[in-house]
Amino acid sequence: MIRHSKTQTCLIYGSALILALLLLLPVLWLFIMSISSTRDLTSLPLAWIPTEASFGNYRDLVSNLDSSAAQSFLYALRNSLIVALCATGLSLLASIPAAYSLSRLPGKRRRGLLFAAIVTFMMPPVAIVLPLYSLMATLGLLNSHFALIAIYCGILVPFTTWLLKSNFDAIPMDLDEAPIIDGANRLQVIWHITLPIAKPAVGAAALMAVLMAWDEFFYALLFTNDIRAKTLPVAIADFAAGRVADYGLISAAGIMATIPPVLLAYFLQKSLVSGLMSGSVKG
Missing domain, CATH: 1.20.5 (Single alpha-helices involved in coiled-coils or other helix-helix interfaces)
Incomplete structure (x- = not known):
């Protein structure tokens, strides 16, 4: 000590x-x-x-449903919850087996795939926004939840894969071999062996993914145009777009927009710390 x-x-x-x-x-x-x-x-x-x-600004945002500000805020809150949670769930569904395969399965191309995932995550949004916009416009998916969820999954999957892979590497491979010898397949090993041990890492990855999707502004601004799909960052920015900005209302919306991620971070703080600091497994 x-x-x-x-x-x-x-x-x-x-x-x-x-x-x-x-x-x-x-x-x-x-x-x-x-x-x-x-x-x-x-x-x-x-x-x-x-x-x-x-606290009149808070009442105006949540109870005065006749005002355009309240409608915009509440619809944006719903949209942000749908997009952030769905994108996080789908990203984890894809990144857990991907991270496991990069950590466990043999192959010379693992480093190249991991490097490609990191490069994809670090690619500036401006470089890919035009082809993404053309694709979504062709498919008729502009101004929809599905467009944002798909784009956010493309951002989150490389990040969560990299984060989970580094934690899966710390789990001894001997723990995987015994159930495989007994007849278990890889999915059973992941579900019953790897995930229970790496639960803090999965919680940390989920929290980081939700926060990234919740705060994203660039794609949400370009791919949405009304309350059907606008998320909170875009809706709050719209409050300041008029000739006279109501700074009190904007501030109240900003405070309320922080409550869901703060609550999530509070309940998952142990997973966040232990998941990011994980480097060894006692045994």
Whole structure:
């Protein structure tokens, strides 16, 4: 066990506190803006503390169904949930056997396939957006959930495959050989042996995939044009597209858009830490 001096301990906790403040202060300011009046947000000098705090912007987004802002936000929330969860589920369904095969099965082309997956993930969106747009337009899939799910799967599968492969490598191959000798097939080995051991890694991959799909803006902006398929990043950007932007409403939408991923991260935080830090298996 490593012991630190009092000075080192103070430096560690002080650095952690400074990092936490840097991460939380923008969120705190966004929340203050969401409960501030228009007068406070437009006054000079700027009112850092609202004179009259109100949660009216939140009520307008979730209860005032007659307003276009509430309709746009609620439809976008539904679209984001559908697209992010479906893309994550399909990506894991494809990446788990892919990662297992890259980790376990022999072959000289494994490194090339893994390198190709990484290159695909790192490819800039601008380089492939035109052929993707032409393909979706030809198939009549523009402004649909299916278009975004398919595109996001193309982004997420290489990433989750790479992440899971590095964790599958840490699992001893001896654990796979015994059930295969007894007559089990590869899918049974993956389901009954590999996945229970790599559950934290799968949870980390799922969380990262959901966050990436939830926050994606570029493709969602280009491939959607109304509330049937617009996701939250695009809908919130639309709130600022008019001549007069309601910064309080935009801030409230931003705060509410962070709640689902924050809750998911809270419940999967143990999987995230252990999955990303996994490098060995006790046995």
